[in-house]
Amino acid sequence: MTDTQPEARPAQTFAEVEDALLSRWPETKLEPSLDRIQAFTELLGEPQRSFRTVHLTGTNGKTSTSRMIETLLRALDLRTGRFTSPHLEKMSERISVDGEPLDDEAFVRAFNDVAAYTHLVDAEQEHPLSFFETIVGMAYAAFADAPVDVAVVEVGMGGAWDATNVVDADVAVVLPIAVDHEKYLGSDAATIAVEKAGIIKPGSVAVLAEQTPEVAAVLLERAAEVGATVAREGVEFGVISRTPAVGGQMVSLQGLRGAYDDVFLPLYGAHQAQNAAVALAAVESFGTGLLDEDLVRAAFAEVTSPGRLEIIRRSPTIVLDAAHNPHGAEALAAALEDSFAFSPLVGVLGVMEDKDHEGLLNALEPVLSYVVCTQNSTPRSMSAAALGRAAAEVFGEDRVSVVPDLAEAIDRAATLAEAQEAIEVSIGSGAVLVTGSVVTVGEARAMLKGRQ
Known part of the structure; x- marks a missing residue:
């Protein structure tokens, strides 16, 4: 980035935004630091401080669980933002408001709202903002602008050093941790868990899916260190029963405040029933307490998760x-x-x-x-x-x-x-x-x- 380079003109089309974002460091290139994203969000006026957050990490299940949490929160008449990655078909799927991805016009607007600040960060930092850091900034700014009551945010990779982790989440959700992205996160689950535990913040509630003993030990140590309240699958909440059904499954879930029976989940597999239990505990932890059973049934019946069975x-x-x-x-x-x-x-x-x-x-x-x-x-x-x-x-x-x-x-x-x-x-x-x-x-x- 040279001083003589002109200020970027506003993007006119979705394709121009896509091109501008993809010309940045790819998602697969990581430099473990929050310096750039912190500098970026500071210039944007700390948009991530204007809404409450549920933050999710784990090896698998993040997007499905995010979608379930969002559906439950919307059933409670809360306005939601959802940030997930990667996208299936279109980049704008990553940023949703009110349960719907930003349309092309809104996506262009979200980019143009932050574009001028990207150049300031690029000029000041040792490395330019990456694709992922830029789209995280876009999401947080779009959520503040909406404005949303709560954002459901999925990490890109890891936790502590992930660009999403400039939020201090009310609820940190840790889905099952296994080995993936070894090059970046480590070759055993306990090492990876240290990185992912970084989303658990002081005073938050940590909702933990069932983990191997060594991973659970790492997560519980982090929760104790920062004074987070812990809710564990299989102890404080979980799946009571599940039966495969046409178009999905019937589940009974033990929440933190009570049991929810005869819930139809239009997704397949025991892992999705577990994701549903985690989603329920996360929403209960958000301060909503015992949820109305009919509301829970109606919300889960509406859940979709494209590209998941x-x-x-x-x-x-x-x-x-x-x-x-x-x-x-x-x-x-x-x-x-x-x-x-x-x-x-x-x-x-x-x-x-x-x-x-x-x-x-x-x-x-x-x-x-x-x-x-x-x-x-x-x-x-x-x-x-x-x-x-x-x-x-x-x-x-x-x-x-x-x-x-x-x-x-x-x-x-x-x-x-x-x-x-x-x-x-x-x-x-x-x-x-x-x-x-x-x-x-x-x-x-x-x-x-x-x-x-």
Whole structure:
């Protein structure tokens, strides 16, 4: 950034904003410091201090749980902002107000409101603002401008050093912690937990999903250190019972203030029932106390979570799931066994180069009859050929195809799913599962919706 560079002109279109944001440091490039985001939010007038916050971290389940928390808060007539990442199809999905992503005009306005300040920060700091830091600033400014009563904010990666962590949340939610982003966060869950525990602030309530003993110890130590109140899944709250049902499941949840029975959750899998229990405890912790049972039922019945065991098409059935690490793939495999009877189930897998693809393949092998290895359009995508070689080691060569083009891979899988005899399984209802990466699932979703 030179002194002679002219002040950026306001963006006119969504595409211009997207281009300006993507020209910054990518999300995958990290420099652990809150200096830039703090300088940025100071220039913006500390917008994150103008609303209360529920802050979420954890390895998997953040977006689904954020959406549940937001739906419950909106049922209580609170105006909400929601910040989630990454997006499935469109960048503006990351910033929602009143349950809806910003439209193109509002997204452009949110960018233009902060754009002039980005250059000031770039000029003062050793490194320029990243894409993620900039969009966090946009979100916080948009929430203050709305104004919202409460923001539901999902960390990008980690916790302590995550750009979202300039908020002092009323409620810190820690979903299950497993190993992911090893390069940045550490190679064991307890080390990762130290970073994620950084969102637990003095005087807050820490709502903790069920964790391994070593992770739980780290989180409880942090809570004690800062004087946070703790609510633990399996102790203070949890899932009493769950039964798979058409279109989702029926659950009974033990909240912090009481039990909520016969709640229909239109999402699949035990992990989503657990996310629902966590969401309920988070909202109760927010100071709302015991919630009206009918309000809880009505709110949960409305919950959606695109790209999370989402049936996007029938005949053959095509299911999308954004699992991108072994922990997520295990939850996905359990949910498939629990809620569906697809036979054969043909996987379309496209994963990122930096992910544990072997762990993912091993977790999915028992539930997939066959796998079509593909890739998404980003430079970070593992090549279909390399994924195919790894898949052959796990599935055997006769259960693997390599089709680099995603649209063709989905078509190939659909053909295989419909032609049961081609892979010698008993007659059942064949289906396709597209998984392995949020980007792969987002690209598939855009494609399949376009064909409808």
